[in-house]
Amino acid sequence: MGLTGLTACGGGGSDPESAAATTPQDGGTLRIIGSSDVEHLDTASSNSTGSYGLNRTYARTLFGTKASNDFSQTIPVQADVAARVPSKENGGISKDGKTYTVRLRKGVQWNTQPPRPVTAGDFVRGMKRLCNPASPSSGKGYYTSTLRGMDGFCHGYAKVNAKDAHAMAAYQQKHEISGIKAKGDDTLVFKLTRPASDFLNLLTLQFTAAAPKEYDKYVPDGPDFRQHTISDGPYQIVAYKPGSSYTLGRNPVWRQDGDPLRERHVEKIQLTLGQDSPAAVQAQLEQGAADLAWDQPVPTADIQRLRQARDDRFSIRDTPSNSPYLVFNTRSPAGGGALGKREVRQALEYAVDRTALIKIVGGPDVAEPLRTVIPPGNSGYNAATRYATQGEAGDPARCRQLLAQAGHPKGLTLKFPYRVNSVHKLIAESLKENLDACGVKATLIPDSGGSFYGSTLSDPAKAKSGAWDIAAPGWSPDWYGNNGRSIIQPLFDGRTYGPGSTNYGGYDNPQVNGLIDSALTASDPSRAAGYWHLADQKIMEDAAIVPLLDRSHPIFHSSRVRGALYLPTATGYDYTRLWLAH
Structure with a gap:
């Protein structure tokens, strides 16, 4: 994070x-x-x-x-x-x-x-x-x-x-x-x-x-x-x-x-569930009507106030993660299977303004821009400059140019389901605006039923039918320490794609699968970390996802x-x- x-x-x-x-x-x-x-x-x-x-x-x-x-x-x-x-x-x-x-x-x-x-x-x-x-x-x-x-x-x-x-x-x-x-x-x-x-x-x-x-x-x-x-x-x-x-x-x-x-x-x-407003949840915690938030972080608007007041009920805790990231449904029929083409995905890497997202989640105390699959503090992390833009603000002109070169001069129309809790709606709206500037029309679809992961992203039949094209899930490693496999394997091993898989976009590259095997059989954690790093580089070259933020909580x-x-x-x-x- x-x-x-x-x-x-x-x-x-x-x-x-x-x-x-x-x-x-x-x-x-x-x-x-x-x-x-x-x-x-x-x-x-x-x-x-x-x-x-x-x-x-x-x-x-x-x-x-x-x-x-x-x-x-x-x-x-x-x-x-x-x-x-x-x-x-x-x-x-x-x-x-x-x-x-x-x-x-x-x-x-x-x-x-x-x-x-x-x-x-x-x-x-x-x-x-x-x-x-x-x-x-x-x-x-x-x-x-x-x-x-x-x-x-x-x-x-x-x-x-x-x-x-x-x-x-x-x-x-x-x-x-x-x-x-x-x-x-x-x-x-x-x-x-x-x-x-x-x-x-x-x-x-x-x-x-x-x-x-x-x-x-x-x-x-x-x-x-x-x-x-x-x-x-x-x-x-x-x-x-x-x-x-x-x-x-x-x-x-x-x-x-x-x-x-x-x-x-x-x-x-x-x-108690059903409270979709982070502000309403925060108010109840501060007033003493409730004790902890279940799935809502402290609203961005309150972070600075609580820090300045040195409120001892408030903390920013280490939780190194890739949260959120933009995932492409490589199996979608949209635009004639556009997202299955590496060149299209590479173009969209340039669309995103990470500075806007950092403001949404609470500023630089809470998040930093991320351009790798593996976040800092995890096995295999190395900083990277691929797809870098001036001030992390995105480059819509470059995005349009590459999209045209990839055979889509008139852009694309993509379905974008998003979660309604926490700041997910604001993140989705910000990404939609970025994509619009790049000539891509994103149709936002709110998911208020809690089915975002369970029955939307994890269902290969929905991916194949084009029920969604892009989404912004988040990923916290399942454990920390010697944990390269807790990021790369569940999200990018093409051999695990199927019902319930967290390789939501159906990404499958035999080279990456081979690097996963090499990391898993490495004789010690430092050798494994080298393979995880190589896998990260390959996944980013393929533009399987757009990493966005490394966030604390x-x-x-x-x-x-x-x-x-x-x-x-x-x-x-x-x-x-x-x-x-x-």
């Missing part, structure tokens, strides 16, 4: 370390308000920052990361349900780096009637659910390219009837993934196709959460599933009204001594919130760690 030094800038907020001096008080209801429901609630397929923050309260993984207001503290892999972090030194990782043995800690339970322990088999089930045909994980490429037998298992699973929960459960029960084995109830053995220096990072992702046997009854992420989530974390969902609200209460079987990453202080978490909490610790991957505070002053 534009902060190469990765030190928190901004007005403080209740820092962990200062809050730690005060004893947390238990009780009260944490009130969170925002705009849209999650696109997926099922951990197998959920892949948004909002869903990650919510999943963390009731679904646990083998490993995880700690919330902290010091970015560097949020990077190391920590044990969660695993009893310890395996290494070659402690015998958890084999000498050749291809076998990982993970032992589970005792005392972690499901909130079932009666309660029962979370087992190694529950983690195997969770991994198998990643490639269910009803709501497949956009992150499954991480695992199919790493774990023995996962790719074949997923290919077979894709042929099962996506509406038949019984058929899906039967497939999972009858077919094994050779690279994931439960040895008894408390040990898991993972076998990799080749060493992967980031494998433990992959096991921190919510996709890999344990799944209880009860989930076999439901179509993954279907309406029935969403009403029957089961918890092994500190909270449980006690009421859910789709698109409207969530109520979380305490999970009676959770124990603090069995959970090194979470705590539990508030009695209840109330999440302006965040605010109410006066009664204490001990707020930041999770960069959730772009929010950890709900399980904070407490309320009564």
